[in-house]
Amino acid sequence: MSLIENLQWRHAVKAYDPSKKVTEENLNTILEAARLAPTSSGLQPFRIIVVENQELKEKMMAGALNPEVMRDSSHVLVFAAWDSYSNEKIDKVYDYHTDVRDLPRGRFNSYTDKLKEIYGAQTPEEHFAHTARQTYIALGLAMAQAAELKIDSTPAEGFSNEVVDEILGLKELGLKSVSLLYLGYRDEKNDWLSTMKKVRIPMEEFIIKK
Numbered sequence: 093m094s095l096i097e098n099l100q101w102r103h104a105v106k107a108y109d110p111s112k113k114v115t116e117e118n119l120n121t122i123l124e125a126a127r128l129a130p131t132s133s134g135l136q137p138f139r140i141i142v143v144e145n146q147e148l149k150e151k152m153m154a155g156a157l158n159p160e161v162m163r164d165s166s167h168v169l170v171f172a173a174w175d176s177y178s179n180e181k182i183d184k185v186y187d188y189h190t191d192v193r194d195l196p197r198g199r200f201n202s203y204t205d206k207l208k209e210i211y212g213a214q215t216p217e218e219h220f221a222h223t224a225r226q227t228y229i230a231l232g233l234a235m236a237q238a239a240e241l242k243i244d245s246t247p248a249e250g251f252s253n254e255v256v257d258e259i260l261g262l263k264e265l266g267l268k269s270v271s272l273l274y275l276g277y278r279d280e281k282n283d284w285l286s287t288m289k290k291v292r293i294p295m296e297e298f299i300i301k302k
């Protein structure tokens with residue numbers, strides 16, 4: 093099946109079959125798609141926390157819009173972005189880049205100096221607004237890869253960031269939750285959305301040609 097057909101197949105599932113689990117191999121493929129997402133300046137300023145533990149999932153349900161969707165999913169991926177940029181974080185990433193590419197450290201100093209100047213003039217709130225945006229490409233790629241594997245998913249912003257950050261100890265890691273991706277297999281009988289047509293505005297309205 094083509095990517096387009098799989099994207100037509102997928103929908104934001106509203107009920108999961110708790111007895112069906114995503115295999116480790118498939119989970120790793122989905123995570124790899126997210127890891128390969130491009131990010132601004134290649135900084136990858138976010139991490140994905142994989143929650144499979146049922147007790148943890150149930151704790152994270154507090155304040156969620158669709159708590160039972162979280163509970164019955166196979167895995168919850170938590171997309172969590174850096175709470176701020178710093179010179180140290182930028183240097184760490186670029187040292188890694190030069191090491192992987194067998195280049196001398198400092199090879200990209202003129203570029204990283206510019207980044208440090210730009211982010212140095214911004215507040216942590218502005219930093220997080222930027223790092224959080226970076227997560228959405230990875231979220232999209234993870235969802236597309238899941239669909240390619242015929243694994244269901246639900247992207248979710250309807251949850252309590254405070255609860256999730258607290259339970260997962262994200263503050264200590266310099267991270268703040270942005271979105272969740274529930275993974276699993278739809279419960280056909282209870283997933284009210286699974287029989288409905290997919291709705292998107294027509295192409296001629298969506299695309300503006302100049």
Ligand SMILES: Cc1cc2nc3c(=O)[nH]c(=O)nc-3n(C[C@H](O)[C@H](O)[C@H](O)COP(=O)(O)O)c2cc1C
Nearest residue numbers: 102103104105157158246247248249250251271290
């Ligand atoms: C960033 C983002 C956040 C979302 N948050 C939620 C959510 O909290 N709960 C939910 O049931 N669906 C959520 N959705 C699903 C959307 O409602 C859904 O993707 C949209 O209506 C299109 O439908 P489809 O994905 O089934 O094609 C979210 C989607 C995105 C992209």
